[in-house]
Structures are given as C-alpha cells and as structure tokens.
Amino acid sequence: MADTETYTVTGPDGDEDTVELPAGLVDTMAEEGEDPTKVVTDVVLQALAQQAHMLVHHSEGEVPEDIEQMNETAAELFEDRFGVPLEEAIGHSH
Numbered sequence: 001m002a003d004t005e006t007y008t009v010t011g012p013d014g015d016e017d018t019v020e021l022p023a024g025l026v027d028t029m030a031e032e033g034e035d036p037t038k039v040v041t042d043v044v045l046q047a048l049a050q051q052a053h054m055l056v057h058h059s060e061g062e063v064p065e066d067i068e069q070m071n072e073t074a075a076e077l078f079e080d081r082f083g084v085p086l087e088e089a090i091g092h093s094h
Contacts, residue, residue, distance in 0.1 A: 007040050042081070049074040049086050057094045 003023035010016050026036040029043075052071040056063050075086040087093040 005036075007037065009044070045074075045078060045081060046089075049078040050090060053086060053090065 004020040005023050005026065006018050006020050007026075008016055008018045021040075026039045030036055030039045052067070052074040056068055056071040078086045078089070082089065
C-alpha cells in the first residue's frame with residue numbers, strides 16, 4: 001500500500017475521528033498555496049450539502065421539516081463558501 005496522510009475531524013462536542021487518504025491526493029485538488037486541511041473541509045461541505053439535497057429532493061415520501069431546514073442551511077453555507085449556488089454547482093434545480 002502507498003503512503004497515507006491522516007486528517008482529524010473534531011465535532012462540536014469534542015469527539016474526534018480520523019480519515020486516512022493517499023499521500024498527495026489532497027494536494028492534487030488544492031490551488032497553489034491552499035492549505036490541505038481547507039481542501040478536506042471543502043470536500044466535507046460539498047459532500048454533506050449534496051447528501052442533504054438528495055434527502056430532500058430525491059427521496060420518496062414526506063421529508064421532515066427539520067431535514068428541509070438542514071438542507072436550506074447547507075445550501076446557504078455552500079454558497080457562502082464557494083460563491084455559487086449549490087443547485088448551479090450540481091447542474092440542476094427544483
């Protein structure tokens with residue numbers, strides 16, 4: 001197995017988890033001079049915003065209001081961070 005790098009995520013209650021990624025993978029996604037940790041947190045926000053979108057717009061049945069609110073907040077945070085609406089970034093709207 002190739003070398004790996006470990007990143008640690010700390011939750012609001014102080015709980016932690018780590019993820020190992022292939023060494024250099026994060027650097028391939030970074031812009032010049034960008035902190036690798038920011039790249040990882042960008043990917044976390046992207047993935048969770050997309051998952052929230054899927055829960056609200058692509059699941060069957062009623063979606064609880066709290067999930068809808070989480071989706072709206074995730075989309076707002078996405079746009080604040082990346083400067084583009086989530087729906088534009090994923091290529092469709094509802």
